[in-house]
Amino acid sequence: xxxxxxxxxxxxxxxxxxxxxxxxxxxxxxxxxxxxxxxxxxxxxxxxxxxxxxxxxxxxxxxxxxxxxxxxxxxxxxxxxxxxxxxxxxxxxxxxxxxxxxxxxxxxxxxxxxxxxxxxxxxxxxxxxxxxxxxxxxxxxxxxxxxxxxxxxxxxxxxxxxxxxxxxxxxxxxxxxxxxxxxxxxxxxxxxxxxxxxxxxxxxxxxxxxxxxxxxxxxxxxxxxxxxxxxxxxx
Numbered sequence: 001x002x003x004x005x006x007x008x009x010x011x012x013x014x015x016x017x018x019x020x021x022x023x024x025x026x027x028x029x030x031x032x033x034x035x036x037x038x039x040x041x042x043x044x045x046x047x048x049x050x051x052x053x054x055x056x057x058x059x060x061x062x063x064x065x066x067x068x069x070x071x072x073x074x075x076x077x078x079x080x081x082x083x084x085x086x087x088x089x090x091x092x093x094x095x096x097x098x099x100x101x102x103x104x105x106x107x108x109x110x111x112x113x114x115x116x117x118x119x120x121x122x123x124x125x126x127x128x129x130x131x132x133x134x135x136x137x138x139x140x141x142x143x144x145x146x147x148x149x150x151x152x153x154x155x156x157x158x159x160x161x162x163x164x165x166x167x168x169x170x171x172x173x174x175x176x177x178x179x180x181x182x183x184x185x186x187x188x189x190x191x192x193x194x195x196x197x198x199x200x201x202x203x204x205x206x207x208x209x210x211x212x213x214x215x216x217x218x219x220x221x222x223x224x225x226x227x228x229x230x231x232x233x234x235x
Contacts, residue, residue, distance in 0.1 A: 046127045050230040051076060051117055055089060055100040063090040066102050066113070077116045079203055081145070081183045084109035085212065091224070099133065099166065104140075105212040105220035110186035114145055114205030115226070121149055123231035124198035128173040131227040132206070136161035138219035140210055144171060145181060147203035153181040154196065155188050155207055161221060168225075173198065181207065204228050 056072040058064060066089040068078055080087060085108035091100040104111055122128070130144055141159035148154070156176040160169050178196045179188040186207055206223060213219035 044127050047123075047229050047231045050120075050122050050228040050232060051115065052225065052227045053115055054225050055091075055102065057089065057091065057093055057100045061090075061092060063088045063103070065089070070102075071115075075118055077118060079114045079116065079147075079205070080111075081113055081186050081205070081207060082107060082109075082111040083184060083186050085111065087111060087113060096166070099224040101133075101135075101222045101224035103220060103222050104208050105137075105214055107208070107212040107220075109211050110207060110209045111211075112142070112145055112186060112205055112207030114147060114203035116147075116203045117232075119235065120232040121235055122201040122204060122228060123233050124173045124201050124204075126174070126231070128198070128228075128230040130171045130173065130204070131168065131225075131229070132160070133166055133168050133224040133226075134161045135166045135222045135224075136163045136220070137217055138163065138213065140208055140212075140219050140221045142206040142208050142221050142223060144173075144176065145203075145205045145207045146178075146198070146201050148197070149200040149202050151202075153183050154178040154193070155181040155209075157192070166222075166224065173230075200233055201230075 051073060053076060054072050055070055066087045070089045071078060085106050088103045088106060090103050091098050093100050102113065124146070134142060141161040143159050144156035146154050156178055158171055158176055160171065177192050179192055180190050182189050187209065208221040210219060
């Protein structure tokens with residue numbers, strides 16, 4: 001087939017376009033991006049507040065024996081661990097230098113107390129923690145205490161408290177080691193336990209393993225605000 005002059009020019013242009021390179025690398029269609037990963041895995045979740053106790057001072061204030069009426073949280077019950085002597089409630093609500101607190105100076109043996117949520121057990125596994133406001137005199141310190149749902153009492157190996165001032169401190173429950181606690185004498189017994197199941201805890205509190213020295217400097221423990229962060233388990 002014989003092409004006209006114009007037809008030959010069109011044919012030459014089409015052939016030239018076919019032979020031209022696709023263009024510089026920068027103008028090429030970018031490669032498909034690799035698939036994005038899914039949402040980041042969530043780490044262990046911190047439990048919410050299980051209970052808080054700030055104590056309730058009676059009208060008139062002053063020092064008086066701690067009783068169930070001393071509890072400011074209506075959802076709690078209290079077990080006193082006092083083989084000899086007594087625990088007092090003292091302090092002034094809203095006074096940072098002397099907040100409402102329990103005082104162990106008149107305990108003539110080791111002593112402490114534990115609190116029980118009326119509706120729920122506490123699951124102290126994972127990131128459960130204790131937070132308390134304390135002040136000490138002499139060499140005294142307090143240690144965590146728990147009562148398991150099966151009735152076993154345990155005391156932890158970490159002691160807290162400073163004689164310098166009221167201090168807020170926290171304890172990660174997972175960091176603790178435990179021994180059995182004889183609450184009739186408020187003393188640790190046996191050896192450190194290899195495994196403790198803290199998924200069903202009935203009561204949580206504290207103990208001072210030294211007797212108090214009475215009024216004045218020497219030896220006693222104070223505990224003001226006490227908080228427990230744990231998962232709730234229905235009773």
